[in-house]
Amino acid sequence: xxxxxxxxxxxxxxxxxxxxxxxxxxxxxxxxxxxxxxxxxxxxxxxxxxxxxxxxxxxxxxxxxxxxxxxxxxxxxxxxxxxxxxxxxxxxxxxxxxxxxxxxxxxxxxxxxxxxxxxxxxxxxxxxxxxxxxxxxxxxxxxxxxxxxxxxxxxxxxxxxxxxxxxxxxxxxxxxxxxxxxxxxxxxxxxxxxxxxxxxxxxxxxxxxxxxxxxxxxxxxxxxxxxxxxxxxxxxxxxxxxxxxxxxxxxxxxxxxxxxxxxxxxxxxxxxxxxxxxxxxxxxxxxxxxxxxxxxxxxxxxxxxxxxxxxxxxxxxxxxxxxxxxxxxxxx
Numbered sequence: 001x002x003x004x005x006x007x008x009x010x011x012x013x014x015x016x017x018x019x020x021x022x023x024x025x026x027x028x029x030x031x032x033x034x035x036x037x038x039x040x041x042x043x044x045x046x047x048x049x050x051x052x053x054x055x056x057x058x059x060x061x062x063x064x065x066x067x068x069x070x071x072x073x074x075x076x077x078x079x080x081x082x083x084x085x086x087x088x089x090x091x092x093x094x095x096x097x098x099x100x101x102x103x104x105x106x107x108x109x110x111x112x113x114x115x116x117x118x119x120x121x122x123x124x125x126x127x128x129x130x131x132x133x134x135x136x137x138x139x140x141x142x143x144x145x146x147x148x149x150x151x152x153x154x155x156x157x158x159x160x161x162x163x164x165x166x167x168x169x170x171x172x173x174x175x176x177x178x179x180x181x182x183x184x185x186x187x188x189x190x191x192x193x194x195x196x197x198x199x200x201x202x203x204x205x206x207x208x209x210x211x212x213x214x215x216x217x218x219x220x221x222x223x224x225x226x227x228x229x230x231x232x233x234x235x236x237x238x239x240x241x242x243x244x245x246x247x248x249x250x251x252x253x254x255x256x257x258x259x260x261x262x263x264x265x266x267x268x269x270x271x272x273x274x275x276x277x278x279x280x281x282x283x284x285x286x287x288x289x290x291x292x293x294x295x296x297x298x299x300x301x302x303x304x305x306x307x308x309x310x311x312x313x314x315x316x317x318x319x320x321x322x323x324x325x326x327x328x329x330x331x332x
Contacts, residue, residue: 016058024048044086048079070159074149082141093128098153100146109137127153163283171294179233188251223247223321245320253315258308264301267322278311
């Protein structure tokens with residue numbers, strides 16, 4: 001792993017971000033410490049704070065994307081303007097554990113790490129706890145920085161780059177299979193509803209009949225509102241509560257079948273219940289087999305993916321929306 005930076009293939013609209021940069025209110029950077037250093041008051045290094053994300057739709061979208069990608073509950077976007085022919089001296093960021101930076105200027109100075117030298121990038125995850133600077137350059141440098149205050153660089157890299165992460169084990173899948181055997185469904189069914197509506201097909205999606213996973217959405221509820229247990233399955237419901245699972249479905253993939261290749265807007269928590277050796281996730285064109293051994297997985301379904309069952313036996317699993325949960329990686 002590169003200990004200093006990782007280039008990111010993040011989908012963003014540069015033109016929209018540049019337009020939004022003109023809405024921000026800029027002031028000289030001030031560290032809050034009157035110690036006579038450059039950072040005490042930096043009139044050539046301007047910070048554009050973003051107080052209401054609703055006024056910055058593209059930044060809001062990216063903030064939410066980054067937060068869910070790494071399970072962070074404290075991502076703060078800001079613009080920085082470094083005037084032409086000025087420098088930002090060597091330093092380590094205070095309080096910020098890492099950041100996602102997007103350089104919006106067509107030409108700009110690289111970031112220079114004390115240990116490894118110059119790094120040119122357009123979009124990267126940076127370990128700004130390492131000493132770094134930005135040297136003089138003949139043109140203004142416009143930067144959008146997403147400061148991350150609760151996830152360190154190493155964890156952020158793992159969560160960003162690993163399509164499948166096992167977060168826990170020891171779930172009694174036989175007990176879940178026994179409890180859910182009373183549920184009659186075809187393809188998939190919700191295990192959670194919303195307050196006032198425990199219809200197990202309310203949150204299934206698209207178009208089709210009551211027993212089809214293609215039933216149309218006829219509601220305006222957010223995924224996190226699907227947190228009300230529908231069925232009398234005490235152990236299963238306790239597992240959903242333990243892992244903060246919402247909008248949870250019991251699903252199966254029949255033999256010799258697969259889903260379409262698609263992306264989701266959030267990651268998914270996944271518990272395999274029944275599987276065979278010929279079942280795979282295909283995530284970003286890479287194969288991943290998840291055994292039914294009581295493990296709980298966080299799957300990056302924000303990447304292009306499908307699931308395929310090439311075997312002769314049905315594959316059953318529990319899947320839920322992943323909400324930002326600071327305890328998710330510390331449950332064992």
